[in-house]
Amino acid sequence: xxxxxxxxxxxxxxxxxxxxxxxxxxxxxxxxxxxxxxxxxxxxxxxxxxxxxxxxxxxxxxxxxxxxxxxxxxxxxxxxxxxxxxxxxxxxxxxxxxxxxxxxxxxxxxxxxxxxxxxxxxxxxxxxxxxxxxxxxxxxxxxxxxxxxxxxxxxxxxxxxxxxxxxxxxxxxxxxxxxxxxxxxxxxxxxxxxxxxxxxxxxxxxxxxxxxxxxxxxxxxxx
Amino acid sequence: xxxxxxxxxxxxxxxxxxxxxxxxxxxxxxxxxxxxxxxxxxxxxxxxxxxxxxxxxxxxxxxxxxxxxxxxxxxxxxxxxxxxxxxxxxxxxxxxxxxxxxxxxxxxxxxxxxxxxxxxxxxxxxxxxxxxxxxxxxxxxxxxxxxxxxxxxxxxxxxxxxxxxxxxxxxxxxxxxxxxxxxxxxxxxxxxxxxxxxxxxxxxxxxxxxxxxxxxxxxxxxxxxxxxxxxxxxxxxxxxxxxxxxxxxxxxxxxxxxxxxxxxxxxxxxxxxxxxxxxxxxxxxxxxxxxxxxxxxxxxxxxxxxxxxxxxxxxxxxxxxxxxxxxxxxxxxxxx
Numbered sequence: 202x203x204x205x206x207x208x209x210x211x212x213x214x215x216x217x218x219x220x221x222x223x224x225x226x227x228x229x230x231x232x233x234x235x236x237x238x239x240x241x242x243x244x245x246x247x248x249x250x251x252x253x254x255x256x257x258x259x260x261x262x263x264x265x266x267x268x269x270x271x272x273x274x275x276x277x278x279x280x281x282x283x284x285x286x287x288x289x290x291x292x293x294x295x296x297x298x299x300x301x302x303x304x305x306x307x308x309x310x311x312x313x314x315x316x317x318x319x320x321x322x323x324x325x326x327x328x329x330x331x332x333x334x335x336x337x338x339x340x341x342x343x344x345x346x347x348x349x350x351x352x353x354x355x356x357x358x359x360x361x362x363x364x365x366x367x368x369x370x371x372x373x374x375x376x377x378x379x380x381x382x383x384x385x386x387x388x389x390x391x392x393x394x395x396x397x398x399x400x401x402x403x404x405x406x407x408x409x410x411x412x413x414x415x416x417x418x419x420x421x422x423x424x
Numbered sequence: 425x426x427x428x429x430x431x432x433x434x435x436x437x438x439x440x441x442x443x444x445x446x447x448x449x450x451x452x453x454x455x456x457x458x459x460x461x462x463x464x465x466x467x468x469x470x471x472x473x474x475x476x477x478x479x480x481x482x483x484x485x486x487x488x489x490x491x492x493x494x495x496x497x498x499x500x501x502x503x504x505x506x507x508x509x510x511x512x513x514x515x516x517x518x519x520x521x522x523x524x525x526x527x528x529x530x531x532x533x534x535x536x537x538x539x540x541x542x543x544x545x546x547x548x549x550x551x552x553x554x555x556x557x558x559x560x561x562x563x564x565x566x567x568x569x570x571x572x573x574x575x576x577x578x579x580x581x582x583x584x585x586x587x588x589x590x591x592x593x594x595x596x597x598x599x600x601x602x603x604x605x606x607x608x609x610x611x612x613x614x615x616x617x618x619x620x621x622x623x624x625x626x627x628x629x630x631x632x633x634x635x636x637x638x639x640x641x642x643x644x645x646x647x648x649x650x651x652x653x654x655x656x657x658x659x660x661x662x663x664x665x666x667x668x669x670x671x672x673x674x675x676x677x678x679x680x681x682x683x684x685x686x687x688x689x690x691x692x693x694x695x696x697x698x699x700x701x702x703x704x705x706x707x708x709x710x711x712x713x714x715x716x717x718x719x720x721x722x723x724x725x726x727x728x729x730x731x732x733x734x735x736x737x738x739x740x741x742x743x744x745x746x747x748x749x750x751x752x753x754x755x756x757x758x759x760x
């Protein structure tokens with residue numbers, strides 16, 4: 202029972218953080234009883250990248266025994282010991298999770314271990330994934346909307362940015378990784394070496410001779 | 425796999441869930457953890473970050489400043505994967521800053537596969553350093569990488585027989601190169617091609633086809649300047665260049681390519697391009713003659729000359745229309 206209460210408190214926490222998305226936290230995680238056919242069915246779904254995530258989700262929920270139109274959820278165990286429940290379609294944006302599911306590494310009722318990412322960062326990443334579920338549809342109006350969402354999303358403090366970077370790299374969420382990398386690049390751009398060092402806490406490890414050499418070699422860029 | 429230095433610190437509160445309109449975070453907070461964030465970042469991620477830096481750089485200093493930060497940045501910042509993505513502005517060396525180390529940098533970027541660096545270094549070597557062979561082959565390398573400006577520049581060289589004698593002009597090659605550049609929507613190439621077709625210069629004469637290309641060139645140019653104006657307005661700036669306002673012109677100048685700007689500055693600093701040689705009167709072009717009487721003159725006044733018809737057309741619109749007067753007129757009208 203302790204596990205259930207912990208899950209509920211995590212749900213509440215996730216709901217607090219993600220004020221806009223309801224689907225990420227589920228009210229009552231259903232007791233998922235899956236027949237063996239489900240595993241083979243989901244394994245039989247071709248892993249080609251041409252299938253959109255929504256089709257995948259539809260296919261999974263069709264074959265699922267949970268039937269009442271409820272979407273299939275995945276349970277993930279974060280590095281800080283908290284369980285994160287997320288819709289399968291959203292989680293599939295992470296290529297790592299997708300491959301795990303397709304290769305049938307995780308049984309349906311099992312919890313997937315994510316030992317490198319905390320629950321808070323996981324829920325952030327999935328918030329991004331959810332917003333970008335329809336990516337690749339090429340609708341321009343949506344693209345502009347997403348652009349402003351992305352800008353807001355990535356305007357976080359440095360530590361969170363770092364966590365997002367590492368998390369999206371581990372989970373292999375390409376869009377978010379690109380976004381985070383571009384943000385870091387934008388932070389570096391236009392600043393002097395001292396400012397860059399100060400912001401990112403980088404130690405200057407040049408010896409005086411090396412520093413002089415490097416400065417001389419690159420003097421041309423400042424004329 | 426990745427430890428956080430053994431520190432158990434609760435994650436920073438997520439700010440992205442709360443977006444208050446109109447409040448944009450301007451101040452960048454330093455890391456709360458006090459640890460070098462890049463320390464635990466694997467090399468391949470840092471390479472991605474630096475590649476994005478070079479591809480969106482507005483000036484070489486954007487990348488160079490990061491090189492001066494620490495050894496790791498210095499090493500990874502000059503990695504071929506990073507240099508290959510350099511934007512045109514990232515390799516925009518200025519004439520005043522030109523040195524052996526600048527050339528080394530461009531060479532490294534060119535070797536890494538950056539078409540912008542190949543083109544820029546090619547132009548500099550061909551025209552400024554008068555190393556025709558190396559310059560042309562670098563430009564050709566950029567051209568095979570579908571660099572429209574490089575294709576057009578090679579076309580100009582072919583039309584004029586630059587770097588060689590009058591007999592080395594190859595009009596057909598020039599037209600072919602122009603056509604390839606025009607495929608990518610290059611405005612000057614479209615214009616040049618239009619004129620060649622109308623005159624039957626290096627290609628079979630077809631006035632209607634020529635007209636079509638000229639119209640297309642004008643349309644694209646208008647489109648581009650409208651876009652620039654639109655972007656300019658949104659930032660609260662105007663697109664006009666101060667140089668032109670000296671001449672009282674209201675036509676916004678196109679944004680000059682860094683390589684052309686380099687050449688113009690280079691020859692201006694040296695007071696010209698050599699004995700009896702002239703520069704293209706379209707200031708932003710920067711091309712010098714490589715032998716006497718290489719360029720064509722304005723047939724009305726004869727006081728200006730151009731490397732190509734595209735430069736002639738542009739300069740007419742920007743400045744010459746106002747100044748051009750027949751030789752008779754200014755020989756007779758001595759009263760002012």
